[in-house]
Amino acid sequence: MNREAQSVVLFLLGGAILRISATDVYLRYVKAGLRPFLIVSGVLLVVIAAVTLYREVFAPARPLGEGDGGSSTGAHAPAPGHAPAHAQAGHAAAHAAPHPGAHAAVAGDEEAPAPPGAAGNDGDGHAHGHAGPRVAWLLVVPVFAIFLIGPPALGSFAASRGGTSVAKQSDYAPLPAGDPVTLPVLDYASRAVWDRGASLTDRRVRLTGFVSPRPGGGVYLTRMILTCCAADGRPVKVGLSGTVPAGLPADTWIEVTGRYDPRVDKDRANDESIPYLAAEALREVTQPTQPYEQ
Amino acid sequence: MRSADPVEAAPAAPAPPDAEPAGQRPWSLYILTALFAAVVVLRGPLTRLFDTPATQTWATVFVSIVIQATPFLALGVVISAAIAVFVPPSFFARALPSRPVLAVPVAGVAGVALPGCECGSVPIAGGLIRRGVAPAAAFAFLLSAPAINPVVLVSTAVAFPGNPEMVLARFVASVVTAVLMGWLWLRVGRADWIRTPPRPDLTGMSRWAAFWSTARHDFVHAGGFLVVGGITAATLNVTVPQHWLTALADNAWLSVLVLAVLAVLLSICSEADAFVAASLTQFSLTARLAFLVVGPMIDVKLFAMQAGTFGRSFALRFGPATFVVAVVVSVLVGSVVL
Numbered sequence: 001m002n003r004e005a006q007s008v009v010l011f012l013l014g015g016a017i018l019r020i021s022a023t024d025v026y027l028r029y030v031k032a033g034l035r036p037f038l039i040v041s042g043v044l045l046v047v048i049a050a051v052t053l054y055r056e057v058f059a060p061a062r063p064l065g066e067g068d069g070g071s072s073t074g075a076h077a078p079a080p081g082h083a084p085a086h087a088q089a090g091h092a093a094a095h096a097a098p099h100p101g102a103h104a105a106v107a108g109d110e111e112a113p114a115p116p117g118a119a120g121n122d123g124d125g126h127a128h129g130h131a132g133p134r135v136a137w138l139l140v141v142p143v144f145a146i147f148l149i150g151p152p153a154l155g156s157f158a159a160s161r162g163g164t165s166v167a168k169q170s171d172y173a174p175l176p177a178g179d180p181v182t183l184p185v186l187d188y189a190s191r192a193v194w195d196r197g198a199s200l201t202d203r204r205v206r207l208t209g210f211v212s213p214r215p216g217g218g219v220y221l222t223r224m225i226l227t228c229c230a231a232d233g234r235p236v237k238v239g240l241s242g243t244v245p246a247g248l249p250a251d252t253w254i255e256v257t258g259r260y261d262p263r264v265d266k267d268r269a270n271d272e273s274i275p276y277l278a279a280e281a282l283r284e285v286t287q288p289t290q291p292y293e294q
Numbered sequence: 295m296r297s298a299d300p301v302e303a304a305p306a307a308p309a310p311p312d313a314e315p316a317g318q319r320p321w322s323l324y325i326l327t328a329l330f331a332a333v334v335v336l337r338g339p340l341t342r343l344f345d346t347p348a349t350q351t352w353a354t355v356f357v358s359i360v361i362q363a364t365p366f367l368a369l370g371v372v373i374s375a376a377i378a379v380f381v382p383p384s385f386f387a388r389a390l391p392s393r394p395v396l397a398v399p400v401a402g403v404a405g406v407a408l409p410g411c412e413c414g415s416v417p418i419a420g421g422l423i424r425r426g427v428a429p430a431a432a433f434a435f436l437l438s439a440p441a442i443n444p445v446v447l448v449s450t451a452v453a454f455p456g457n458p459e460m461v462l463a464r465f466v467a468s469v470v471t472a473v474l475m476g477w478l479w480l481r482v483g484r485a486d487w488i489r490t491p492p493r494p495d496l497t498g499m500s501r502w503a504a505f506w507s508t509a510r511h512d513f514v515h516a517g518g519f520l521v522v523g524g525i526t527a528a529t530l531n532v533t534v535p536q537h538w539l540t541a542l543a544d545n546a547w548l549s550v551l552v553l554a555v556l557a558v559l560l561s562i563c564s565e566a567d568a569f570v571a572a573s574l575t576q577f578s579l580t581a582r583l584a585f586l587v588v589g590p591m592i593d594v595k596l597f598a599m600q601a602g603t604f605g606r607s608f609a610l611r612f613g614p615a616t617f618v619v620a621v622v623v624s625v626l627v628g629s630v631v632l
Contacts, residue, residue, distance in 0.1 A: 005322035006514045013517070017364060029358035037365035044368050048513065051506045135518030135602060140326070142360040142521060144333055149344045151354035157347035158354075161535060165573040170455055227449075228566035230358035231531060234573055269535075271576055 014045030163270025370414025523595025
């Protein structure tokens with residue numbers, strides 16, 4: 001990948017990061033606390049791209065080309081200006097063929113741009129000393145993924161694959177006031193499992209999460225918790241007893257009001273306990289702005 | 295800053311003869327344009343492909359790994375470019391002991407000063423080597439910085455509220471592993487295993503021009519390998535079922551090995567791995583220590599980035615050696631401290 005294209009790809013990646021951090025979309029992938037750093041790094045990438053591209057286009061009187069001092073590099077001073085000379089050769093079939101230009105002595109002409117997704121190129125590319133420029137093509141993959149696909153927040157597929165994650169707290173303060181009291185799913189599960197529901201008795205609680213299927217029938221109310229990014233996302237599952245409508249599709253976001261139920265499931269994935277909530281009322285809601293907890 | 299001063303030629307990296315004369319191939323831009331046109335045309339089939347739960351989860355995990363790493367990578371390349379352009383080599387000669395045997399532990403402990411995760415330390419270590427720092431010392435820094443900086447130690451303490459000794463064990467085991475690997479490199483390492491890729495020739499450029507050029511080169515380079523690692527980690531994330539692991543947790547020796555391998559496969563950021571380790575309650579503390587020591591030093595994402603920065607023949611030797619040393623040190627430290 002040549003220098004101008006590197007700048008363009010950096011610009012696109014910086015733009016993609018700024019775009020998702022300008023709205024709440026970034027919350028599908030990382031924690032809220034990362035937003036300032038995302039904005040700073042997005043601006044930085046755009047600035048690097050703009051400054052370097054400006055220099056390629058408007059300050060072409062650079063003494064040397066890019067490359068660690070190969071003796072031939074000095075001959076290639078004008079960088080962007082000679083496009084027409086190559087234009088007719090510049091399409092798909094051309095890059096495998098030896099290029100008839102004046103710099104044919106330089107091995108760099110065998111550079112073959114890798115299509116995105118062809119991950120096997122990395123090691124091979126390095127053997128020829130072109131890994132940097134060639135592997136840079138892969139940076140278009142996240143750009144396409146963000147702009148075209150816009151992957152959703154982790155849902156029931158990830159939740160079913162991971163074991164429920166119930167952290168033990170050192171002590172369980174009395175629940176805040178309110179009837180029903182709105183609790184994070186993790187807080188409810190932790191009190192139910194490790195405190196055996198002692199701080200939950202005689203209280204109505206309200207939990208929000210999405211539906212994930214329970215092996216053997218029924219559903220769990222599930223919320224993913226995140227520490228850094230979706231790669232470390234872990235589910236917290238709560239079983240639902242009581243009045244639960246049949247046929248709730250997976251990944252439907254629901255708000256459930258109910259009371260502590262001492263029943264417990266064992267998660268097959270990691271043998272951890274899954275507590276229960278005796279549902280008294282259940283309604284569908286839209287996905288919260290913060291799809292993850294913690 | 296004396297921005298008009300020309301930069302002296304980079305002293306460290308030997309110039310490969312086949313350095314890339316980029317800028318000579320304007321068709322990169324045409325290919326990029328054609329690629330975008332093709333993707334826009336194929337938008338329908340592409341979005342249908344990413345319409346199933348498995349591929350959506352894959353895409354979410356992949357994008358989140360790249361997004362999460364970008365600020366740290368950007369910080370890393372800016373520091374690395376600043377080292378290349380603004381810090382004279384004599385600074386490191388003064389800051390580090392001249393004998394590499396002593397420079398290794400100093401560089402290892404100096405990792406405390408870099409708040410961030412492992413993505414940023416790879417380009418920085420590359421920049422240090424180009425600036426004449428002994429590779430063994432740079433590698434000790436590379437391995438220790440992501441594991442022992444304050445952010446990571448605090449998050450470890452928060453993740454293990456009932457086991458504060460975990461923080462101590464992680465710190466000790468990480469520093470010991472990093473220093474041992476540095477010394478191991480001094481004993482058996484060969485300079486020709488390291489092959490740093492060509493970087494922009496800075497000779498004759500103004501300092502700021504050199505800075506921007508280096509930052510761009512380092513970012514697209516390390517970022518490309520980050521994408522390789524992200525694709526790998528996301529694929530493993532959606533294909534390897536967690537309950538396979540549970541079956542292996544009961545055997546004390548096997549469990550250490552299983553979590554060490556899991557750390558390599560998952561490629562979790564070192565600021566987050568303590569929370570994942572804390573949730574693996576069916577495993578022993580020593581096994582979870584191995585997870586925390588191995589993860590920041592070698593995983594599939596780091597392997598790809600190291601192969602890109604230091605060369606494949608380096609990564610093929612250094613990665614497995616790091617894995618073995620980290621596991622052994624974790625077991626020893628775990629049996630004493632935990």
